Amino acid sequence: MSVAVRSMAEYAASGETPEVLFWVGCAGSFDQRAQRITRAFAQILNKVGVKFAILGKEEACTGDPARRSGNEFLFQMMAYNNIHTLNGYGVKKIVTACPHCFNILKNEYPALGGNYEVIHHTTFLQQLINEGRVRLKDGGAFKGKKITYHDSCYLGRGNNIYDAPREVLEAMDVELVEMKRCRTNGMCCGAGGAQMFKEEEKGTTRVNFERAEQALETGANIIAANCPFCTTMLTDGVKNKEQEDNVKVMDIAEMVAQSLAE
Amino acid sequence: MHLIQQILFLICAGVAIYIFSKSVVRIRRNINLGRDEDISDNKPQRWRNMVLLALGQKKMFKKPIPAFLHLAVYAGFIIINIEILEIFLDGILGKHRLFAPMLGMLYPFLIGFFEVLAVLVLVACLVFLIRRNVLHVRRLWMGELNGWPKTDANLILITEVILMTLFLTMNSCDLVLQSRNVEHYTVTNAFWITSHFTPIFSGLSSGTLVAIERSCWWLHILGVFAFLNYLPYSKHLHILLAFPNAYYGRLIPQGEMKNMPEIQNEVLYMMEPDKAPAADAAQEHKRFGAKDVQDLSWKNLLDAYSCTECGRCTASCPANMTGKLLSPRKIMMDTRDRMEAVGKNIDKNGTWQDDSKSLVHDYISVEELRACTSCQACVEACPVSINPLDIIMQLRRYLIMEESNAPQEWNLMSSNIENNMAPWKFSPDDRDAWVNA
Structure with missing residues (x-):
């Protein structure tokens, strides 16, 4: 199933300006699991009539894993080129479904000449719900379901966004159960700081196994996430406990996409 | 009497x-062995933080x-x-x-x-x-x-x-x-x-x-x-x-990493050579990242002296919780120990005499540094605004940029980012393939 999506170049060619640029990110573009999140979010935007564009082939890694592994040169090169592209199109507002992209675009690009209004997709969804643009089914698929929410580090502690994703979940009438470690005290999934791309150091267990166990302890049927890396890590953690048939890890955008009113 | x-x-x-x-x-x-860093902005917010965090012990009540x-x-x-x-x-x-x-x-x-x-x-x-x-x-x-x-x-x-x-x-x-x-x-x-x-x-x-x-x-x-x-x-x-x-605790979002203007400029001069200064105007090379306490900021060193080893950072560290060597508290203790060793060296010799030791390797091992997920739980946990993550990231920068010391997987990741614009080996032409998948 294809999604109707226009690129920034297409908008520019037709002389139109989109409402917002959807920064897809590397995971959202290439990782099969994360692609489903990307499509879900694009479908929501299409359904409610948000005029959005993507950079398409012109998008490149923000440089987050490079910078956090210590490779500042590579980060600066990626940032230089991305800012060139974004400023070339006169981009003003960016929405992204990845908290790592969100953090770096919002907080670290301005020092390099990239100044945009950057918004995470969970905050964007919350705003669309509040404005009445996204309308959710009464008695949707998640009504009354026991759901726990995993705060990603770069949305939560990194940028103090704890409530917007929870408000979206509440709008779907879910029964939200918190983990012992949540909000400012939330535990990492183990992927940040470029850990996603290497083996963990020697330890007693893996970070994602530990975090998934904490999520399973709540007895929730769905673990709601806001980050493609967390989604992957927690899914692996749930599999490790052989609970994948009972417990699903879902991005909040996927849940909203399934709950849209006709 | x-x-x-x-x-x-x-x-x-x-x-x-x-x-x-x-x-x-x-x-x-x-x-003051540390590098200079200007922290003179936003004084009202800083006073407020001092009253709330130090005087009021706000974070202790967790x-x-x-x-x-x-x-x-x-x-x-x-x-x-x-x-x-x-x-x-x-x-x-x-x-x-x-x-x-x-x-x-x-x-x-x-x-x-x-x-x-x-x-x-x-x-x-x-x-x-x-x-x-x-x-x-x-x-x-x-x-x-x-x-x-x-x-x-x-x-x-x-x-x-x-x-x-x-x-x-x-x-x-x-x-x-x-x-x-x-x-x-x-x-x-x-x-x-x-x-x-x-x-x-x-x-x-x-x-x-x-x-x-x-x-x-x-x-x-x-x-x-x-x-x-x-x-x-x-x-x-x-x-x-x-x-x-x-x-002096940081006021910017915890997720934000400090910029390195010297490298930003290197990249700028590479991309736009006309903006590069004449060769003789080039400045003396300042070490990239931090190898030793003298490469850290004075605020990192003040952090080390302010640490009372309560271990709230380490108790919340996902790496430490899962048995890795990394402990943010130990990062702070090591930084203080090294700083005091350097200070004693100066007291003894008048000026700093190389003792063929450094904070990285001799005090903090590469294995510890590698285990960090940059989740900022340690920063959040500290009742007195100490930032172990900032030190970890500066030491990582030194390892990669000065020693080319990286695990093979990170080298692959970097070369993928450089060549394929993504950390994985996918063709950049497929970046929008999700549209039709």
């Missing part, structure tokens, strides 16, 4: 203050039990210092309970209040000793605290127990002596706590009581002087440095 005591007191006070001021100069010099015990010791420490002022002036002027006639009815009320605090401090310190040595609370009983750090912690607590006991014994004897109208012992109303202890001492002769009272008075104030000079060598230095550290 009084004159000799006064002279002795002045000598002790003078020596204590002199040694302490030398320590202050040394600590200041050590902190753990209510230790928070209340700590509050008792902290309030006791600050408020009982008013009493130290009287003791100090009595010592200089050869008086006894100088404030009693001035404050009248208020005086026994004040001293009674101090006594209540002293009892609270005493109880809290005993509970702290039990938590450390009997209950073995995990964050207070980890391997990295073996040796001096554990001894340091116990010494602090025992000293406070002794000081409070001396203070209460002194007041008890004083009350008995007052009731006997012994010369020099100004009569006040009974103090709230020690008035219940007088029966213990009432069987003793006035001469013995004066001896005990004077001994306690002297031991107490000498103990205070000694403790003051112990602080610079102890984790307990946090009682002073928590305040500036909270003031």
Whole structure:
């Protein structure tokens, strides 16, 4: 199933300006699991009539894993080129479904000449719900379901966004159960700081196994996430406990996409 | 007799203050071993943070039990210092309970209040000793605290127990002596706590009581002087440095990493060579990232001196929770140890002489640094705005950019980002393939 999506170049060619640029990110573009999140979010935007564009082939890694592994040169090169592209199109507002992209675009690009209004997709969804643009089914698929929410580090502690994703979940009438470690005290999934791309150091267990166990302890049927890396890590953690048939890890955008009113 | 005591007191006070001021100069010099960093913005917010975090102990209350015990010791420490002022002036002027006639009815009320605090401090310190040595609370009983750090912690607590006991014994004897109208012992109303202890001492002769009272008075104030000079060598230095550290704590979002303008410029000159300055104007190479304490910012070093090794950072670190070597507290302890070693080297040789050691490798291992997920839980957990993550990231930058020291997987990741614009080996042409997938 294809999604109707226009690129920034297409908008520019037709002389139109989109409402917002959807920064897809590397995971959202290439990782099969994360692609489903990307499509879900694009479908929501299409359904409610948000005029959005993507950079398409012109998008490149923000440089987050490079910078956090210590490779500042590579980060600066990626940032230089991305800012060139974004400023070339006169981009003003960016929405992204990845908290790592969100953090770096919002907080670290301005020092390099990239100044945009950057918004995470969970905050964007919350705003669309509040404005009445996204309308959710009464008695949707998640009504009354026991759901726990995993705060990603770069949305939560990194940028103090704890409530917007929870408000979206509440709008779907879910029964939200918190983990012992949540909000400012939330535990990492183990992927940040470029850990996603290497083996963990020697330890007693893996970070994602530990975090998934904490999520399973709540007895929730769905673990709601806001980050493609967390989604992957927690899914692996749930599999490790052989609970994948009972417990699903879902991005909040996927849940909203399934709950849209006709 | 009084004159000799006064002279002795002045000598002790003078020596204590002199040694302490030398320590202050040394600590200041050590902190300034770090690189310059301008932290002069947004003063109102900084004052607010200092009041909330240091004075108000806002973050301590995430753990209510230790928070209340700590509050008792902290309030006791600050408020009982008013009493130290009287003791100090009595010592200089050869008086006894100088404030009693001035404050009248208020005086026994004040001293009674101090006594209540002293009892609270005493109880809290005993509970702290039990938590450390009997209950073995995990964050207070980890391997990295073996040796001096554990001894340091116990010494602090025992000293406070002794000081409070001396203070209460002194007041008890004083009350008995007052009731006997012994010369020099100004009569006040009974103090709230020690008035219940007088029966213990009432069987003793006035001469013995004066001896005990004077001994306690002297031991107490000498103990205070000694403790003051112990602080610079102890984790307990946090009682002073928590305040500036909270003031200078970062105000930008925790997720934000500091920019490196020198590398930003290198990339700019590579992309737009016309903007590059003439070759001879090129600046001396400053090491990329941090290999040693001199490469860190002075704020990182102030952080290290402000750390009281409570381990809230390590208890919340996902790497540490899952058995990895990394412990943010150890990062701070190592930074302080290295900074003090560098300081001693300078004291001994006049200037810094290379000792063929560095913070990376000799104090903090590569394995520890690699395990960090940059989740900022350590930064969030610290009650006094210490940022271990900032140090970890600077050391990582040094490893990658100066030593090309990276695991093979990270080299692959970097070459993918460089060539395929993504950390995985996908064709950049497929970046929008999800549209039709």
